[in-house]
Amino acid sequence: MIEAAMIWNEPNNKSHWDPELDPDWALYAAMAIEAADAIAAESPNVTRVLGGISPIDPVFMENMKGRGVLDRVEAVAVHGFPLDWNLWKVDEWPAKLAEIEAVTPLPVWVSEVGISTFGADEVQVWGLKRTAELLVGRAPRIQWYSLYDLPMEWGATTRHKEAEGSSYYRHFHMGLLRADGTPKPALTEFAKWTPAVGLVQWFHFEDPRLDDAVSWMKRLGVTYVRTGLSWADSFRPNADAWFDRMMLALDDFDVTVTFCFTPEHRGLAPHHTSPPAVSGEFAAFCARMMRRYGGDARSLSAA
Template sequence: MRQLTGPCRLVLLCLVAGLLCADALIPHDRVTQPFAIRALAESRAVGINSHLTTRYPDSATMPIPAAILADLGVQWVREDLHWHRIQPDPATWDWTFSDAALSALHRQRLQVLAVLGPAVGWATPDPTDHPNHISFAAPDEAAFVAYVAAVVQRYRHVVKHWQVWNEPDQALFWRPAPDPEQYTRLLTATARTIRAIDPTATIVLGGINPFETSFLRAIAAYGGWHAFDVIAIHPYVDPLNPVEGNLIAAADGVRAIAARYGWKPVWATEVGWASGASDRDPLALIDAAQQAAYLPQAYYALWQGGVSHVFWYALKDDPHNTYGLFAYGSGRADFSRAKPVAAALRDLAASMPTVDAAMPVTTIHLLDRQVAWQRPAQPNGSIRQAQDGLHIAYRFTTRANDYVAFELREPIALPAHTRALMVRLSGDGSAHHLRLWVRDAEGERFALTVGMIGPEADQVLSAPIGYRALQYGYVSGEGNRRPDAPLALQAIVVDDQYDGWSGVGELIIGEIAALVGEAGDGSYYTLPVGDTRPGTASEMTVKITAGAAVWLRHTIPATR
């Protein structure tokens, strides 16, 4: 695919000159470094949220659950070092459970990601907090740093990876409301303290929602980007399964931000599905067999998306949330009731499969003939057909949500058994969302997000197409709000990644294709692997089955 031509660049400059009343495109808002969206992680690790320090009730028998973890074959565990248990009041330090848990895990040679926080009541300004109990209010910074210093000093020889807080972008875990400026100050002070005690330590961000990246962007804007070494995400998509939720794209947004501010590895320090009713699935749409099937699918998808370390949530069920490998049973010390998902994790950790053969899907090109496009409402973009593809120019001028849609005058029918839609494009470095609208038999519109628009280089993006994935993407139309076959491609949409962006841009779409598999053969989707320059890109077709994912590699011909 060719790069943007000189005349195209001239047009963009003229458009910029015309935006006298709008904010110009800020240079640091462009993605200037290529970012490997959906590239296979160089290293892959299996982890689990073990929570022995805070949930296992008997410090004397801590070697029992530690041995169970080792038997599962995981390499990593995630442990909470709750402040209120270690320092229940300013004058008291209680290391009983943390000593027992970390010692038992160390003897099993398990690597530990230790979570620092949350607050203790006596160290917050919230008058409703019990002084000795856990609190999710923003803590006194000096008191928090003193707690961190004591913990790191004590465990620096057995813990080398420290996560600062859990989900600070969620109102449940940072009261009274998420505050990225306040968290950035705490993160920076904590990181400085940890590195002073142990310069070899790794600082991990506090596990954010990757599908809404404004909090991470704010951390960077407040100067916190260099305070941490690893971006941690919590890419929950349940009750959608890993394919329907397009889990492979979970790290796209944070990777685009890293392309602006500096590359960092991405870990998923929580991901999971419950085996019954849960906070995220109150209707119990997922059972124990499905939970077990989704575990390897989730790990494979995240690894393929460039996430190296994946931690399943969790080791044991809670009474009201059945995310665990073991049922709650008679209590937190009862490990007698392993669920099918425990065997799935053990098998995954034991095999760590690489590439196997699979039946290929059929690729059907949807734009292999002249089609007519129209811009239905938004006056802020244009589309034209050229020899190398569709050239889309757009202009976003507000601090609200900007988008532009280009509709086909005659929607293109999707073949039966379409498993995914694939787009080949050359981007402009904006990291905006590229979406496709699909129309169903009742005329309703449903949106699929195929990915983020990367730099000026060949890029292949795809999105699975399925009943539940489409239903969650309902846009408009009178009907039952369910995607009824037959389906048709209706529009291409460019949507700003965050509302604060303004400026102009252009991308070239070289191809839109349907990936078709026979009924009952599993769910397929496509992703780029390795070098994505013209003539060197390769395509990996992934087949998700009940318990595994298998891949088929073949070469993408260069677009000239």
């Protein structure tokens, strides 16, 4: 059911990992190694991927290499949003990939790339086309973020929220579909690039969009999808039932799961960006999820 397992999301981004608690990423590196080993022990055929980095930073990748993390994974990943958040142009995508390829021989996946309609729908149409022209055939994985706009009432998973100004509000306009499910103009352009380009869709706990999302992805010709299994959500009542439902719904796709988000009561600080307070607990969560979903979906009862 799981084709690839990604260890955290944007570990070099302070919206997802607290640099004040782990300024040199030593704690992240140790956690990532434990998680990679746990994933390999449970599902040796599943590709292990370093959490997609944002910004694209070869110095951070050198750090992970020096700490031995890259010896435990089979691919690395980058995230890029040059028309919304990054301080570089969309045409620089090949150069950005080359920066990481100069550090490691591992495949470099583009596990998130997207363009918002914050300014205009037409910007997303043009940007999607240009991004696909630059990346298809250049990167082994390209996953567009995202299928749906994020409903404003849900809030984005980031540290500073409204204090970020337009940088925060752009989170809500990244979809090919509006929050109400109606298509944007870029949806037609996206369909021209499948199956070479896949999708990223984060599903909130008991997300009502799940079945509609699966239907849309099949209609669009999508064959591979990236989503998340949240360690924090695993402590909610009926968490496994929701995880089961989500993973079964995605069974027809090649799925990359991203393991991430520290439960407030299990971190050094009470926040999803915190390193775990107890070494090994995140790896144990990854191992349990791989036992449950690393093989045939019909084996869930044996988890």
